Amino acid sequence: MRLRHRFIGASAALGFLATVASANASSHREAPAISFDPAADNTDLWAWVPPDLSMLFLVAAYNPLEEPSGGPNFNKFSDDVLYQIHIARGDQSLEDAVTYDIRFTTSPIMRVDVTDKTAAPGGGKEFFSQLSGQTQTYSIVKREAGMAPVTIASGVPVAPSNIGPRTNVVAYKIAANGYDAFSQTFVKDMGAEGQVFAGPRDDGFYVDLARIFDLANFAGSITTPVTSAVDGVAGFNCHAIAMAIPTSKLTGTGKAPTAGPSDAQTLGVWASASRRKVSILRHDGTIDSDGPWVQVSRLGLPLINEAVIGLQDKDKYNRTTPATDVTNFGGYFLNPIIVRDYEVVAQTTVPDSLKFNRTDILDVINLKDIPTTGAHNFGLSVTGDVLRVDLGVASSFPNGRVVGHGANPNQDQADVTDIELSLLLTGKTSGISDGVNSNDKPFLTQIPFLASPWEGATQGHGKPAP
Amino acid sequence: MRHDLDARGGLRLVRAHTFTTAILAATASLLGACGGGNDNGAPVPDAGTLGDAAAPDAESTEAGPPAPPTGDGSSREASGPDAGAAPGSGQIETIAKAANDTGFTSPFDATPGPDGSSIYFTAIAADGTGGVFAAGAGGAAASRLDSGGVLVSPSGIAVSEDGKQLFVADPASDDDSTGAYGAIFVLPTGGGTPTALAGTQGTQPRSVVVAGGTLYFTTGAAAAGGAGVRSLPVSGGQPAVVSSGPPFVDPSGLAVARNGDVFVADAIASGNHLGVVMRVSGGTASPLVSDLGVGFPAGIALTQDESALLVSGIDPVAQTDLIYRVDLGNVSKPTTFNQGISSFAESAGLHRASGADVYAWADSRANGTGTVYALSK
Numbered sequence: 001m002r003l004r005h006r007f008i009g010a011s012a013a014l015g016f017l018a019t020v021a022s023a024n025a026s027s028h029r030e031a032p033a034i035s036f037d038p039a040a041d042n043t044d045l046w047a048w049v050p051p052d053l054s055m056l057f058l059v060a061a062y063n064p065l066e067e068p069s070g071g072p073n074f075n076k077f078s079d080d081v082l083y084q085i086h087i088a089r090g091d092q093s094l095e096d097a098v099t100y101d102i103r104f105t106t107s108p109i110m111r112v113d114v115t116d117k118t119a120a121p122g123g124g125k126e127f128f129s130q131l132s133g134q135t136q137t138y139s140i141v142k143r144e145a146g147m148a149p150v151t152i153a154s155g156v157p158v159a160p161s162n163i164g165p166r167t168n169v170v171a172y173k174i175a176a177n178g179y180d181a182f183s184q185t186f187v188k189d190m191g192a193e194g195q196v197f198a199g200p201r202d203d204g205f206y207v208d209l210a211r212i213f214d215l216a217n218f219a220g221s222i223t224t225p226v227t228s229a230v231d232g233v234a235g236f237n238c239h240a241i242a243m244a245i246p247t248s249k250l251t252g253t254g255k256a257p258t259a260g261p262s263d264a265q266t267l268g269v270w271a272s273a274s275r276r277k278v279s280i281l282r283h284d285g286t287i288d289s290d291g292p293w294v295q296v297s298r299l300g301l302p303l304i305n306e307a308v309i310g311l312q313d314k315d316k317y318n319r320t321t322p323a324t325d326v327t328n329f330g331g332y333f334l335n336p337i338i339v340r341d342y343e344v345v346a347q348t349t350v351p352d353s354l355k356f357n358r359t360d361i362l363d364v365i366n367l368k369d370i371p372t373t374g375a376h377n378f379g380l381s382v383t384g385d386v387l388r389v390d391l392g393v394a395s396s397f398p399n400g401r402v403v404g405h406g407a408n409p410n411q412d413q414a415d416v417t418d419i420e421l422s423l424l425l426t427g428k429t430s431g432i433s434d435g436v437n438s439n440d441k442p443f444l445t446q447i448p449f450l451a452s453p454w455e456g457a458t459q460g461h462g463k464p465a466p
Numbered sequence: 467m468r469h470d471l472d473a474r475g476g477l478r479l480v481r482a483h484t485f486t487t488a489i490l491a492a493t494a495s496l497l498g499a500c501g502g503g504n505d506n507g508a509p510v511p512d513a514g515t516l517g518d519a520a521a522p523d524a525e526s527t528e529a530g531p532p533a534p535p536t537g538d539g540s541s542r543e544a545s546g547p548d549a550g551a552a553p554g555s556g557q558i559e560t561i562a563k564a565a566n567d568t569g570f571t572s573p574f575d576a577t578p579g580p581d582g583s584s585i586y587f588t589a590i591a592a593d594g595t596g597g598v599f600a601a602g603a604g605g606a607a608a609s610r611l612d613s614g615g616v617l618v619s620p621s622g623i624a625v626s627e628d629g630k631q632l633f634v635a636d637p638a639s640d641d642d643s644t645g646a647y648g649a650i651f652v653l654p655t656g657g658g659t660p661t662a663l664a665g666t667q668g669t670q671p672r673s674v675v676v677a678g679g680t681l682y683f684t685t686g687a688a689a690a691g692g693a694g695v696r697s698l699p700v701s702g703g704q705p706a707v708v709s710s711g712p713p714f715v716d717p718s719g720l721a722v723a724r725n726g727d728v729f730v731a732d733a734i735a736s737g738n739h740l741g742v743v744m745r746v747s748g749g750t751a752s753p754l755v756s757d758l759g760v761g762f763p764a765g766i767a768l769t770q771d772e773s774a775l776l777v778s779g780i781d782p783v784a785q786t787d788l789i790y791r792v793d794l795g796n797v798s799k800p801t802t803f804n805q806g807i808s809s810f811a812e813s814a815g816l817h818r819a820s821g822a823d824v825y826a827w828a829d830s831r832a833n834g835t836g837t838v839y840a841l842s843k
Contacts, residue, residue, distance in 0.1 A: 278619075280619065283640060291733050291763075292734055
């Protein structure tokens, strides 16, 4: 959620469209139904290749606006959710060429006789979750079209919450200030399949939520002086799945990508979360989940469901896949509502060329002239909300979306909020900003890329008692 | 048609302290008409047709123009419920609306009576409890058959071969006094208060069929003994395990052949999370056909001549309704049929009449609140 300037625009759109449901960033609480289900709510997706084209780095974030001090049951991934990373390839289809299924498992709590006066600390008698001994692990199944699924990781521990110095010492057995280094030990090497990390992180998005959802009354807008922008995502965490995947595993040939732009080597990346269709809540506190998997959230490009899709279709958007986007939602892309709203809110006149038949937006999504004129030529049949990543070209948004790599350690390569707002409202890639241009923590230069999560004991959003 | 109800949360059936809780109504919400998983890797079976269907909204049951027999390779022709006729091969040419009114929403499962002249179905009743209904004749509203507000989430229904009793699988109607989760309930086809069939309490049954005086039902992974198929006499008794455990993951609808083989639609057993039709023969379950998109419940029926299976499906990509036809002589090439139903997206239960080649099928959101259809040649 590094949306900085670009997101401003997008956020503004969001403000108009999602006022009932939410107030968040790239895709935080962006649709009515998913706003009730944070553990399955995609918040952001980054995917990029570095200049040497050797790896695809990928971060899929979930669970919007985690309060660091939100104990005693700190935020987690849900064992009942199927988290997925989808990767389409080439110009023939938006169907998955490669899919990563990530499933989480929380260990059962050991029951303890509460009358046993000699029982040591731990187990189900505790109310401090970090003393219970309960842990969460995950597995990853990789599926490639036409091949049998392969489990590439299993039983991998999820990094625990950053609760505070006493927890570090007593529960995690590390130094009081040792969480950052400790969390880095949860990076799992998967051999030829790369590396993975899952756990809490600083939410890497930044945007002036408050102003944007006040009908886009943000600093930096045309009608408001640029003053005192506030990063509404600052100090909040998310739960992220980060992967580093050798690009040779994704080209379809088994070989490293060939340098230079091409449709054939361009991926379409998106992330999703699905739940079973039926849940039955039992009297003993358990839940039975039955029936087919139903997708409840997805995210490709930043801010699409948030700022482009109308309230009437946002939940449907989360249920559908990019392959049907043109059929289901093409009108929103071509005739962005935010532009018409902008005319009303800013009391300005916007030319029809910015309001209707915006094929220029599709051209940007499809990297038509990125990085060079005519570099790509994706047809309508393969147009949808996917993050395009050309494996033959070092990523630069909207060809991929990079965590960090900006002018400063806390800045992104591109402020997607500003870029998207500018594109939607002006047809250009700059010119409009929400005034929030950097993250509240420096990004990392290695997996998991997002900064270490804020600590509950000392960095929560509480205020000193009067 | 537009599906305005496609954007709800999951169906959450809350069991509180009494069967009559109204919490269900407040919390039940259907996962959307846009439905199902997000797997993009599943091959879509070759498009096919089971015949020309009349528009499902048509009040008339008049068939469209005759269609050439397709898909099943059978030379036998169905001739309706007439006794003595050659058994039908499941060619569907007419899809007629049987029930859609304000007395119910979200029909889960539907079955014709033995001769196909009547249709019984389960749904959420207007008062928020689980309900059992008989479709009205001549366009009349469906009539509610159950009383007492016993049912919560009646996901499966079957009728006895003599047409006198209904069996309703309800995995969410719990007996809080014993902690038994779900049961198969029995009530007369003429109506009455459902009572739990002895031996089925706590089995968390999902779908149910009757064949040769025996009741077969599916259970999920959370049930004692795990996911699979159980059987017991229609009069009750200790359920026997027909098959249990892998390859079953989420068994739903089922159909039983005259030789005792059981065909089960498992909602998510394929590697890409799509549906699989299992065949249980001699107690051993094995996948028969994979990568079918299915709804809830995943309805399945065996044609009267046992040449093919019809499966209530959802197109894995378009996420809209279709019916698969799996020719048992060529299971690798299911054909699909979606004429008149492709604007719907919540396909549900499917059964054949025990004595006729006619079918009942439900879509839980068709025409807004869900519709039950009669399918016939």
